[in-house]
Amino acid sequence: MSSPNIPSTPTLNNSHSGIPPRLLSKANAAKSLIYAGKTSSDAIPRTQGLALPPGLSKPAFLSAISELRTILGTQHVELIDGDLQNGWYMEHPNTHDMMPILDSEKFVASAVVYPGCVADVQKITVWANKYLIPISPISLGRNLGYGGSAPRVRGSVTIDLGRRMNKILDINAEDCTCLVEPGVTFYALYEDIQKRGLGDRLWIDSPDLGGGSVVGNTLDRGVGYTPYGDHWAMHAGLEVVLPEGEVVRTGMGSLPGNNTWQSFPYGFGPFSDGIFSQSNFGIVTKMGMTLMPNPGGYESFMYTFQNESDLVPLIEIIRPLRISNILENVAQLRHGLQTLAVKGHPRTRYYSGGGPMPQSIIHLELQKAPIGDHTWAYYGMTYGPPHIRKYKSDIIDAEFRKIPGCRKIDPSTLPADEYFWSRDKIAAGEPDLVELLWTNWVPNGCHIAFSPVSPIRGADAQKLYELAKKRHTEAGIDLMPAFCVGLREMHLIVEIVFDGKNEEMKKKAEKCLRDMISDAAELGYGEYRTHLALMDQVASTYSWNDNALMKFNEKLKDALDPNGILAPGRCGIWPKRFRGRGWEMTEAGSGSSEGLAWLLAPVKRKSKSSPKL
Numbered sequence: 001m002s003s004p005n006i007p008s009t010p011t012l013n014n015s016h017s018g019i020p021p022r023l024l025s026k027a028n029a030a031k032s033l034i035y036a037g038k039t040s041s042d043a044i045p046r047t048q049g050l051a052l053p054p055g056l057s058k059p060a061f062l063s064a065i066s067e068l069r070t071i072l073g074t075q076h077v078e079l080i081d082g083d084l085q086n087g088w089y090m091e092h093p094n095t096h097d098m099m100p101i102l103d104s105e106k107f108v109a110s111a112v113v114y115p116g117c118v119a120d121v122q123k124i125t126v127w128a129n130k131y132l133i134p135i136s137p138i139s140l141g142r143n144l145g146y147g148g149s150a151p152r153v154r155g156s157v158t159i160d161l162g163r164r165m166n167k168i169l170d171i172n173a174e175d176c177t178c179l180v181e182p183g184v185t186f187y188a189l190y191e192d193i194q195k196r197g198l199g200d201r202l203w204i205d206s207p208d209l210g211g212g213s214v215v216g217n218t219l220d221r222g223v224g225y226t227p228y229g230d231h232w233a234m235h236a237g238l239e240v241v242l243p244e245g246e247v248v249r250t251g252m253g254s255l256p257g258n259n260t261w262q263s264f265p266y267g268f269g270p271f272s273d274g275i276f277s278q279s280n281f282g283i284v285t286k287m288g289m290t291l292m293p294n295p296g297g298y299e300s301f302m303y304t305f306q307n308e309s310d311l312v313p314l315i316e317i318i319r320p321l322r323i324s325n326i327l328e329n330v331a332q333l334r335h336g337l338q339t340l341a342v343k344g345h346p347r348t349r350y351y352s353g354g355g356p357m358p359q360s361i362i363h364l365e366l367q368k369a370p371i372g373d374h375t376w377a378y379y380g381m382t383y384g385p386p387h388i389r390k391y392k393s394d395i396i397d398a399e400f401r402k403i404p405g406c407r408k409i410d411p412s413t414l415p416a417d418e419y420f421w422s423r424d425k426i427a428a429g430e431p432d433l434v435e436l437l438w439t440n441w442v443p444n445g446c447h448i449a450f451s452p453v454s455p456i457r458g459a460d461a462q463k464l465y466e467l468a469k470k471r472h473t474e475a476g477i478d479l480m481p482a483f484c485v486g487l488r489e490m491h492l493i494v495e496i497v498f499d500g501k502n503e504e505m506k507k508k509a510e511k512c513l514r515d516m517i518s519d520a521a522e523l524g525y526g527e528y529r530t531h532l533a534l535m536d537q538v539a540s541t542y543s544w545n546d547n548a549l550m551k552f553n554e555k556l557k558d559a560l561d562p563n564g565i566l567a568p569g570r571c572g573i574w575p576k577r578f579r580g581r582g583w584e585m586t587e588a589g590s591g592s593s594e595g596l597a598w599l600l601a602p603v604k605r606k607s608k609s610s611p612k613l
């Protein structure tokens, strides 16, 4: 970049977290638009100084850190005592949430440590147990919109696994599987497959943006857009460092000499993998993933629907097609406002009034867009050789056309920079990066998602859409819904875009989110994933039988992590010494990222043998 204020974008040639060189110019163009919307610098002055781990004095902490430096090498332990630095997607921080819905200094690390191997990770857990210091592992920390790289407990030591553990350990073109470390991004995996000359044979499945960690996204049960879009369902085999330092391999991985770790996820006995996703029970250091064989052709298609009320009959049409696999991929049904916002221009270009932008203006603007006016846009893909695709697309066409005003968009009429072509790439497993452009809707654009699941039914879509609309209208926030349709359920994704420098807007956004979560729970809906600040609230909605599930999770937590050092509070699971001591955030303004640190329960130390390193 030429401007001195815009940091240069790392590429895969110089960083594990970089952009593929083929996307560099596109990245820089997107980034210029984002920087044009910033009203303040990326540096966040610190008012509270070094964020100490709870219960530790500064000298005690610094002495623990110097011991960690002796164990791992000084250069692999970084104290975070300077100003915090935000950035763009490709230069995201590993120290805090760069899209903070709460105060910037709430979810901040005290130090970041960079393990180089599994034994290093084990040593870090042993160290953390010795000093009762919370550790918070990240792979890439690009889970933006759900807390990014931030720890839930202020002053935790972040374990940045990705920086040095970023190898693709295996790509098996016969079995269509791979084995990766936490620092491997969707970008990196895709590029490596091309470099090995396997691009004609093997596809990956990518989320909307490709900069995330394959391991991290899968553990958070993220979604992509090929037929392999349910990432968790598609993984096979984990290697996990437990909170006290033991290493386990799940499934077939625990059978010495096996060659089936990535082919058969279950192995023998209880299927343990589930407890390591969306949890704080272990640190995943390797993960197997299935890859998709090239289906022998593909074709993106797009339909638009004119009326808001088309949602109900459309979802009814989609359900049987999706369950019977005529609609083969996790497709998106997006609202017209997103069509507009993803162009990357601020809302003030279209409307300068307060409150949600009127529908009439959205329609007026969309009339000028290449795909034309609509309320809903469906982006899908058919896979396979031409005669197979035709069989499916004929059925889809006949069904979708039952909705009056439905239009099939002819891709040949669309310009090269139309968003459609980004969806086209993603649905063919080629990671891209234009999605984040809608964060430019407001200055200093941050985003945070409300992500409830429901069956693929019109009535459910309608209820969730209406409750989101009601709460957005109250809060004066633009509603940007997208439905991502899985095999038997759909995720409604409502991204709230807010100005990270506007405290009033942040408060409104938080209230809107919390209201939507509780409204949804009252109707029987829950979220599939959530932001750090909302995890306690979302967890509390899964309360059947007197919170039996959380009690079970807490039992596991206390057994596996008796000192409560691993990512306390992640997904609402608090270890014994933190529980009920002011950490839980269940409503706006409640709880804290610091809890009542001085009230932390003492730990009964048992003498135990150290794990074999």
Ligand code: EUG
Pocket (backbone or CB within 6 Å): 145, 208, 222, 223, 435, 449, 451, 482, 484, 491, 493, 529
């Ligand atoms: C998106 C999709 C998600 C999610 C957050 C954001 C992107 C929407 C399907 O899951 O959890 C355009």
